[in-house]
Amino acid sequence: MxxxxxxxxxxxxxxxxxxxxxxxxxxxxxxxxxxxxxxxVIGTLGMMCAWTGFMKIADAGGLTAVLCKVFHPLLKHLFPDYQAGSSALKAISMNMAANFLGLGNAATPLGIAAMKEMQKENPHPSVANNSMVMFVVINTASIQLIPTFMGALRAQYGAQFPFDILPAVWLASIVSLIVGIIVAKLLQGRKKEHRLR
Amino acid sequence: MESFSVYIIPVVICIIIVFGLVKRVPLFDTFIAGAKEGFQSSVSILPSLVGLIMAVTMLSASGALELFTDLVAPVADFLGFPAQVLPLALLRPISGSGSTAVLTEIFQNYGADGFIGRVASVMMGSTETTFYAIAVYFGSVGIKKTRHAIPAALMADTTGYIMSVLAVNLFFR
Structure with a gap:
């Protein structure tokens, strides 16, 4: 395209x-x-390196694992097909935690792992089930706590406080995420073949 | 607003450092390892940025962007949406580099701290490259029928755009 x-x-x-x-x-x-x-690229390079550096520390210190534990109970309600502690729900939580911290390089492989887990029990392997659609819809919404690249770009173009828009970003993100989840739930229909239990 | 926002980044960084200290992470070594990854991924987007920023700069220099903005302005104004950010809204779900290119053009023409620059920033920060995520995740397991994924994702994106205008008005006026 x-x-x-x-x-x-x-x-x-x-x-x-x-x-x-x-x-x-x-x-x-x-x-x-x-x-x-x-x-x-040169102007934003320093900021991008610094931020991925800090996030690596957060990840190594287990912050991703902590977030994963926080997200797990919430996600149980969005993915009723999977029980708490199931490997699918674990992979989903890991992906969300990585997305939240802006660990893009880690989030994508974790997300693919989550899709593979969900595909295992999928009754029609070429048709997305409700959980898969919900997962992808959440991944197309931004849940990143600090959109670093956007901040670096704003700094490059002379913004006085590059991150002063964060509260506005959070508000817009959370509302669009909620709308995405609601629309996905409304459109999924009641057909039994698209869910596992 | 500024007084609160200027705290966010330093506070997050300190939390990360303290967390790393407590967990006995080799702080500087880990930082370097992460920075290396950031360096590589920044440099790896350079070729696509060259292509797309060049194309968007050409669109702007030829007057095509202005023409488009003038054409859609009546409809956009009626909806209370700044016409200048519409090109960003159109390209955002399709291409990360493409929307970056449009965003830099907006910053260059209207400034990063103006109303238009801020709306564009919030749009960029609160949405993702929707079609890329759909292609990668469904493609990775060979799903052909994506059912309601695209309509739901695009509804979320549209909400993000509308909310960007509302949120900038809320926090900066």
Whole structure:
């Protein structure tokens, strides 16, 4: 999909520049745009390294495991197919804890492990069951406590207090997460074949 | 608001350090190991950022972004939604690098601390690359029928966008 979008963006730019007479600016944009990307990565690199460093300490100290224990009882209600302590629910909790701390590199493999656990008992292996949909919907919502990259970007572009928007981010995240969960529950229907018990 | 927010990062860092001390984690070594991972993942997104930031800068320089914003402005204004962040809303669920590119363009044009810059920041921070997560997780176990996953996820995203405008109004006016 991105292949098409990318090509369309460039072609639209050209056509638009023909009509607006901004061909010189477009020509310049090719060079500055590519350079800007490098500047951006270098400008945010320090902050990204520092943060993943701190999160590694949190993870090694067992903070992920603690969060996992906190999430476990909550998740039991969202995934009624799995009993507390089951390996599927454990994998789900680990994934959520990693997402919460912003450990993206760890969250994805844990999430795939959770999907594999859920697939084991799935009656139709090519059709998503209710738990799988719920899990993926929660993963498409952001539950990251501190969106580091966004903060680093804001700092790079001169925000006075890059993280002053955190309360607003938390409010928007939690409301959209709740809406996602409610919609997933409402749309899942009552068909027995999509649940395990 | 500032007085509370400026505490968040230092406090979180201190909690992590104290937690690590108590658990006898080799603090600096672990920090270095983590920073190395951050370095690698930052550098690994560079090629896609070059491609996408270039494309978005071209869109902006050619006047296409302005044209789009002017076209959708009447509808967006009617809904109380700033038209300038619509390109971000469109690209956010599809591509992480693409939405980063649009976000930097918004920061460049309207500043990071203006109303538009803040709404864009909250949109970026409160949503994820929806289609990427759907593709990775369902793809990893060979699920073909995703049932209501996409409608529910997109409803959540739309709620996130609306809430971004409301939350910025709530906390910054």
């Amino acid at each position: 991105l292949n098409v979008i990318w090509a369309v963006m460039i072609l639209i730019s050209f056509v638009c520049a023909v009509f607006t007479g901004r061909m010189p600016q477009l020509s310049e944009a090719v060079m500055t745009g590519a350079g800007n990307a490098v500047e951006l």
